[in-house]
Amino acid sequence: MSSGDEHGLRRFTRREVLLTGASGVGMIAVGGYGISRVLGDSHDGADYVLRPAPATVELGARTAQTWSYNGGLPAPELRAKQGERFRVRVENGLPEETSIHWHGVRLANPMDGVPGTTQQPILSGRKFLYDFVPPDAGTFFFHPHVGTQLDRGLYGALIVEPRNETLSYDREATLVLDDWLDGLDGRSPDKQLAELEKKGMQMGAMSGMDMSGMARMGKAHKSSGDMVHLDLDRMKPAAGTLPKLANLLESGAADAGDVKYPLHLINGHPPGDPFGIEVSSGERLRLRLVNAASDTIYCFYVQDHPLTVVASDGQEVDPRLTDAVVLGMGERADVMLDAAKPGAYRVIASALGKNARAEAVLRYSQTPRSSVPAATAMMQKTRIVSYSDLRDQSGAEPLRKPREIRVDLDMDMRAPYRWTMGGQAFPKADPIRAERGERLRFVVRNLTMMPHPMHVHGHFFRLASGDGTGARKDTILVAPKQSVKLDLVADNPGRWMFHCHNLYHQMAGMMRVLEIGA
Ligand code: C2O
Ligand code: CU
Numbered sequence: 001m002s003s004g005d006e007h008g009l010r011r012f013t014r015r016e017v018l019l020t021g022a023s024g025v026g027m028i029a030v031g032g033y034g035i036s037r038v039l040g041d042s043h044d045g046a047d048y049v050l051r052p053a054p055a056t057v058e059l060g061a062r063t064a065q066t067w068s069y070n071g072g073l074p075a076p077e078l079r080a081k082q083g084e085r086f087r088v089r090v091e092n093g094l095p096e097e098t099s100i101h102w103h104g105v106r107l108a109n110p111m112d113g114v115p116g117t118t119q120q121p122i123l124s125g126r127k128f129l130y131d132f133v134p135p136d137a138g139t140f141f142f143h144p145h146v147g148t149q150l151d152r153g154l155y156g157a158l159i160v161e162p163r164n165e166t167l168s169y170d171r172e173a174t175l176v177l178d179d180w181l182d183g184l185d186g187r188s189p190d191k192q193l194a195e196l197e198k199k200g201m202q203m204g205a206m207s208g209m210d211m212s213g214m215a216r217m218g219k220a221h222k223s224s225g226d227m228v229h230l231d232l233d234r235m236k237p238a239a240g241t242l243p244k245l246a247n248l249l250e251s252g253a254a255d256a257g258d259v260k261y262p263l264h265l266i267n268g269h270p271p272g273d274p275f276g277i278e279v280s281s282g283e284r285l286r287l288r289l290v291n292a293a294s295d296t297i298y299c300f301y302v303q304d305h306p307l308t309v310v311a312s313d314g315q316e317v318d319p320r321l322t323d324a325v326v327l328g329m330g331e332r333a334d335v336m337l338d339a340a341k342p343g344a345y346r347v348i349a350s351a352l353g354k355n356a357r358a359e360a361v362l363r364y365s366q367t368p369r370s371s372v373p374a375a376t377a378m379m380q381k382t383r384i385v386s387y388s389d390l391r392d393q394s395g396a397e398p399l400r401k402p403r404e405i406r407v408d409l410d411m412d413m414r415a416p417y418r419w420t421m422g423g424q425a426f427p428k429a430d431p432i433r434a435e436r437g438e439r440l441r442f443v444v445r446n447l448t449m450m451p452h453p454m455h456v457h458g459h460f461f462r463l464a465s466g467d468g469t470g471a472r473k474d475t476i477l478v479a480p481k482q483s484v485k486l487d488l489v490a491d492n493p494g495r496w497m498f499h500c501h502n503l504y505h506q507m508a509g510m511m512r513v514l515e516i517g518a
Pocket of ligand 2 (some may be wrong): 311380421453500501502505506510
């Protein structure tokens, strides 16, 4: 990772060229990217057109055949306004059906993008207009809710701009993190799933370890002295917290995932050809982080720059200073970075427990192109913010007298690869029923050795622990052998998926429907 020239900034390349397409589409620059925005002469009034289709993407020195939106990777960043109508036309150029799920958005159920549950699938060659009003501002995420399509190139960020911006910053950049296998070495997500279903999870295959990795793992089980992640008080972290989870995964004492990926990407760029973020000294930079991976939890940090977390899953929290942020699949975080040390720095998303990373470069203007970030970037004694450190800013009241619903997360040992929620594996699973307005408390117990990023559609929940004023979230990591209590008001009628955002777990049954009466 010493390739000097390759650290040059290439922010606009593929996107500018490829994001046009449908007639009536023009280009405007938003946040530094060229984006196809419909100019208003289309009869359906769409703000954007997304065209999922087969594409060839460059991943550094490699080329991969995949499926992507509008030929780019990630998809063009979409911008909506809080409380205003937002329309996206999808033109399906894939050889199979698709949909788009607007992850984290509390929209009306028919627009939630889950074929078989909220809409008919968008067939190959057909169109569909998503039309909704996003009630909340923040950093969101979109992807298909069909098969393993998410683990191809079909994902992007949706930014909902607030009616009034309360945060102050000089610049922003969205960084979408992803684990990549599609089209490399003859692999595809469908083949990967078929393999898991046939052979089941195997030690070694589980976290992509070879025999020496296994030996290291055996050792790590005995010692606990190599812990490097601390809580915000610089203390050894408590069980169930994110710094503790990071240590467990890094030491091999818990399983990081089921799939080994040849590449990890930030905004479609592998470490050998990193995405560049430019700042000027004295500026405050807002980074919008999205974990779009299918099987990878990332620990995100920037060399020599602490981060201030200002939002989790798009929703504002009291600012907390940290060294690093852990993000499960489907989670987002907004962090502020104060640019005060001119130079070039590595921006790292370490794939926890997988001995791999995604990288970008933070470069101050006036820094010569030739200056390359120092190679040593593994931070010792990293402070990691945990869920319990985050206080919600909306002033929402803690939930009183909720109805408890137990949801155990487990593996079904009678099948090689089947994951269950409450003892059932989707689609052979009953809906969880609630009345409109009902206050629910999901008691989620993880009985497995793997973390599960649990996601609920169409709602926010918050941790019931502490004083009940924690961050409002839609996705949360439940650590191995730990349980969490998630409080939620069932105020959005319809049929909403509740699932693990590990795509392979979701495909193998770890999903239920939450059915809320009208
Ligand atoms: Cu990104 Cu069902 O979710
Ligand atoms: Cu899972």
